[in-house]
Amino acid sequence: MENKTVYLNGQYLPLNEAKVSVLDRGFLFGDGIYEVIPSYSGHLFHFQDHLQRLENSLAGIRLANPHTREQWQEIVSPLLDRNVDQYIYLQITRGVASKRDHAFPDNVPATVFVMCSNIVPFAGLNRGVKAISMDDTRWKFCNVKAITLLGNILHRQAAVDQGCAEALLVKDGYLIEGAASNVFAVIDGVLCTPPKGNDILPGITRDVILDLARKNNIPCSEDNIPFSALQEASEIWVTSSTREIIPVVELDSKMVFDGIPGPVWQAMNQIFQAYKQSLIMSEQTFFEFPCEFPVKAMGKAGMELDLLVIEIVRRHVPDVKDDAVTSRPSKDGNFIAITVIIEASSKKQLDAIYQDLTDHPDILMAL
Numbered sequence: 001m002e003n004k005t006v007y008l009n010g011q012y013l014p015l016n017e018a019k020v021s022v023l024d025r026g027f028l029f030g031d032g033i034y035e036v037i038p039s040y041s042g043h044l045f046h047f048q049d050h051l052q053r054l055e056n057s058l059a060g061i062r063l064a065n066p067h068t069r070e071q072w073q074e075i076v077s078p079l080l081d082r083n084v085d086q087y088i089y090l091q092i093t094r095g096v097a098s099k100r101d102h103a104f105p106d107n108v109p110a111t112v113f114v115m116c117s118n119i120v121p122f123a124g125l126n127r128g129v130k131a132i133s134m135d136d137t138r139w140k141f142c143n144v145k146a147i148t149l150l151g152n153i154l155h156r157q158a159a160v161d162q163g164c165a166e167a168l169l170v171k172d173g174y175l176i177e178g179a180a181s182n183v184f185a186v187i188d189g190v191l192c193t194p195p196k197g198n199d200i201l202p203g204i205t206r207d208v209i210l211d212l213a214r215k216n217n218i219p220c221s222e223d224n225i226p227f228s229a230l231q232e233a234s235e236i237w238v239t240s241s242t243r244e245i246i247p248v249v250e251l252d253s254k255m256v257f258d259g260i261p262g263p264v265w266q267a268m269n270q271i272f273q274a275y276k277q278s279l280i281m282s283e284q285t286f287f288e289f290p291c292e293f294p295v296k297a298m299g300k301a302g303m304e305l306d307l308l309v310i311e312i313v314r315r316h317v318p319d320v321k322d323d324a325v326t327s328r329p330s331k332d333g334n335f336i337a338i339t340v341i342i343e344a345s346s347k348k349q350l351d352a353i354y355q356d357l358t359d360h361p362d363i364l365m366a367l
């Protein structure tokens with residue numbers, strides 16, 4: 001077993017030293033929730049959306065969030081590797097109670113576990129995969145990303161037993177989602193996916209695809225899809241954070257259209273890959289943090305611009321010394337340029353300083 005570093009309840013440990021009690025409610029009852037968050041070259045993909053879903057899942061099982069969003073970022077960051085694509089597995093359970101009892105225990109801290117694994121590109125991507133359909137036998141809160149996954153596991157295993165990659169779940173005659181994925185179908189040229197609600201997990205990949213479809217003028221709809229309508233589908237895809245967008249080319253031993261990945265999938269997959277790349281580039285920085293950084297601002301001469309600039313900078317870097325500030329008048333003396341040397345900790349911090357400086361009416365330019 002790979003002995004990578006993982007996070008458990010405030011500590012970073014080698015995986016084989018990370019242990020939880022057999023009385024943990026995750027172990028006894030599956031009483032917990034989880035998230036899976038991709039990280040491309042160290043850049044977390046739609047992190048805030050994943051944290052929002054984590055908050056929704058916690059609210060769904062009436063468990064308080066043990067950390068703020070900033071704390072989650074701090075917990076996860078040391079586990080990331082910039083050289084590979086990874087996914088973070090983050091699990092929160094209702095903790096260790098002194099006795100086994102279905103009802104919630106009082107004053108028990110949650111168990112928090114986080115680990116990172118490499119994303120292995122999905123082998124069947126360009127050929128497409130086979131799927132089966134099954135009656136959805138899961139519970140009524142499929143919008144909660146609960147660790148209680150027995151229903152999903154049995155569905156997925158049934159697919160695997162039949163040499164298929166995924167089981168497409170059907171409820172009351174309508175297509176719902178995959179055992180571990182959301183589902184899309186191209187019907188009459190429109191990219192369709194079932195609407196959000198208690199029946200499906202609101203996939204982050206699903207939302208990104210819908211957003212990209214709208215921005216790229218690909219007709220799309222979020223509507224109930226009768227299972228029978230799949231007979232007319234020219235394409236079916238399943239989507240998830242770790243597998244991204246996978247074309248289904250055979251369903252219940254029948255070819256989907258001509259049995260090869262279709263043109264809308266080809267287009268969307270390219271758009272999706274380009275979008276991922278653009279996010280990485282937009283977050284890329286040529287600095288290695290922490291580093292010394294000159295913050296520069298310019299305004300009209302004749303006012304105490306140095307005091308204003310240092311006050312704004314101190315909102316983000318409280319320990320800046322007065323002697324870190326220099327000021328220089330322009331040639332004609334009409335303007336003054338202020339430079340503050342700071343110890344910058346992240347690009348986000350620099351962006352926030354820049355934002356506050358440019359928002360102030362007396363600052364004409366900030367660099």
Ligand SMILES: Cc1ncc(COP(=O)(O)O)c(C=O)c1O
Pocket residue numbers: 036152177178179180181182200201202203204205206239240241242
């Ligand atoms: C049941 C189910 N639906 C949908 C998804 C896709 O969600 P996401 O795109 O956020 O990974 C998953 C992911 O594991 C899932 O388990």
